[in-house]
Amino acid sequence: MPELERMLSRLGEELAWPETPDLSARVTSRLDEPAVRGERPARRPLGGLVGLRRTLVLAAAAMLLLAGTVFAAAPGVRDAVLDFLGLQGATVERREHLPTPPPERPLDLGTRMTLDEATERIAFAPLLPRALGEPDGVYVREGLPGGELSLAYRARPGLPRARSTRLGALVGEFRGDLSPEYLGKVVGPGTTVERLTVDGARAIWVEGAPHFLLYRDPDGLIVESSMRMAQNALLLEHGALLVRLEGAFDRERALAIARSLP
Amino acid sequence: MEDRPPHDEELVARAKRGERDAYEEIVRRHQQIAFRTAWVITGSAADAEEAAQDAFVKAHRALGRFREGAPLRPWLLTIVANEARNRVRAAGRRERLVLRVAEERRPGGAVPSPEAALLDFERRDELLAAVAALPENDRQAIACRYFLDLSEEETAAALGCPRGTVKSRLSRALGRLRERMEAADA
Numbered sequence: 174m175p176e177l178e179r180m181l182s183r184l185g186e187e188l189a190w191p192e193t194p195d196l197s198a199r200v201t202s203r204l205d206e207p208a209v210r211g212e213r214p215a216r217r218p219l220g221g222l223v224g225l226r227r228t229l230v231l232a233a234a235a236m237l238l239l240a241g242t243v244f245a246a247a248p249g250v251r252d253a254v255l256d257f258l259g260l261q262g263a264t265v266e267r268r269e270h271l272p273t274p275p276p277e278r279p280l281d282l283g284t285r286m287t288l289d290e291a292t293e294r295i296a297f298a299p300l301l302p303r304a305l306g307e308p309d310g311v312y313v314r315e316g317l318p319g320g321e322l323s324l325a326y327r328a329r330p331g332l333p334r335a336r337s338t339r340l341g342a343l344v345g346e347f348r349g350d351l352s353p354e355y356l357g358k359v360v361g362p363g364t365t366v367e368r369l370t371v372d373g374a375r376a377i378w379v380e381g382a383p384h385f386l387l388y389r390d391p392d393g394l395i396v397e398s399s400m401r402m403a404q405n406a407l408l409l410e411h412g413a414l415l416v417r418l419e420g421a422f423d424r425e426r427a428l429a430i431a432r433s434l435p
Numbered sequence: 436m437e438d439r440p441p442h443d444e445e446l447v448a449r450a451k452r453g454e455r456d457a458y459e460e461i462v463r464r465h466q467q468i469a470f471r472t473a474w475v476i477t478g479s480a481a482d483a484e485e486a487a488q489d490a491f492v493k494a495h496r497a498l499g500r501f502r503e504g505a506p507l508r509p510w511l512l513t514i515v516a517n518e519a520r521n522r523v524r525a526a527g528r529r530e531r532l533v534l535r536v537a538e539e540r541r542p543g544g545a546v547p548s549p550e551a552a553l554l555d556f557e558r559r560d561e562l563l564a565a566v567a568a569l570p571e572n573d574r575q576a577i578a579c580r581y582f583l584d585l586s587e588e589e590t591a592a593a594l595g596c597p598r599g600t601v602k603s604r605l606s607r608a609l610g611r612l613r614e615r616m617e618a619a620d621a
């Protein structure tokens with residue numbers, strides 16, 4: 174696609190679209206209305222305002238429900254944890270039921286900067302998977318010991334765009350030894366979780382239905398605003414680091430990317 | 436992969452048999468593109484909401500006429516766009532479509548997606564201004580095809596014109612944008 178058309182597509186993703194109201198319940202309630210030719214169905218009072226308010230209330234309710242469910246589902250609390258896997262820096266739990274997905278939010282990876290600036294801010298040497306080439310964006314989040322580095326790669330042939338991140342690949346790195354429970358994944362029955370080793374290092378592959386990705390603060394409490402839905406992901410111990418690869422790629426591609434880490 | 440969501444085709448078949456939850460799922464699945472398409476046409480979120488809602492109700496009544504195996508989205512968008520244009524006609528005026536970029540930085544330090552952040556801000560603003568300066572028909576074509584990522588067929592459905600017209604309108608609009616961007620560079 175020529176450059177101008179690519180720019181237009183990207184611009185579309187950045188536009189401030191008005192919030193889409195949830196029409197499903199209202200449409201369903203109107204399905205029995207008699208069809209009268211030429212006559213418009215009665216307008217709802219106050220036009221879009223009611224819908225907007227309702228959407229906001231529903232979104233807030235969904236968040237509350239989600240928070241409650243995830244907290245109630247924390248390890249040690251009575252609920253059906255079907256499986257629990259841990260790496261240095263990350264945990265993966267399988268639950269009988271997955272809570273309602275959180276509302277979509279812009280991806281928050283921290284502050285964007287150059288790789289050189291990032292190297293100064295974080296307490297480890299950044300690892301760039303050779304299989305992915307130069308990252309299109311470098312981000313640092315400083316809320317945890319040692320900092321967290323995120324490398325963003327645009328979608329391109331062979332690296333399809335993931336719905337969860339809108340990127341071809343997202344690589345996250347942090348000191349797993351300093352923040353043992355920083356990253357959490359909560360998966361439901363539709364997700365495959367597989368423990369494997371990559372060149373002798375422990376790893377977990379998560380694939381299938383979208384699952385919850387969340388972060389914990391230094392006290393081990395879930396940071397609610399960090400929760401989002403994620404797609405296929407490989408979690409990998411690499412020396413003192415925990416490396417996370419997320420994308421719409423399959424296991425073989427993820428392993429090839431992981432093996433190309435220096 | 437387990438729990439694969441049902442295809443539109445399956446949902447349509449179930450909705451035709453009277454299963455309401457299947458139609459509710461169809462609405463949920465397509466309401467965003469329906470609402471945004473209606474917004475591009477009407478320029479008003481309130482009108483777009485009504486147009487999309489009425490369109491889904493009408494589409495349900497028309498499901499019996501929907502050709503089995505045909506793609507659902509262009510068909511739905513045709514109905515949505517008709518409803519949207521009817522509103523513009525009934526009002527005798529069209530609200531100016533205000534396109535703007537989402538806030539760069541939100542409260543709480545959240546940033547837009549990395550993909551979004553990658554676009555050169557200055558070029559982006561120039562492009563947005565160039566799109567805003569296009570004639571109405573051209574702007575709608577650009578908005579449908581690129582901002583909403585509709586296919587040519589869907590863009591034709593949304594604009595209520597043949598595919599050939601969409602092609603020529605897009606090519607004219609892209610030419611105008613290119614000229615403006617080059618003028619801005621000079």
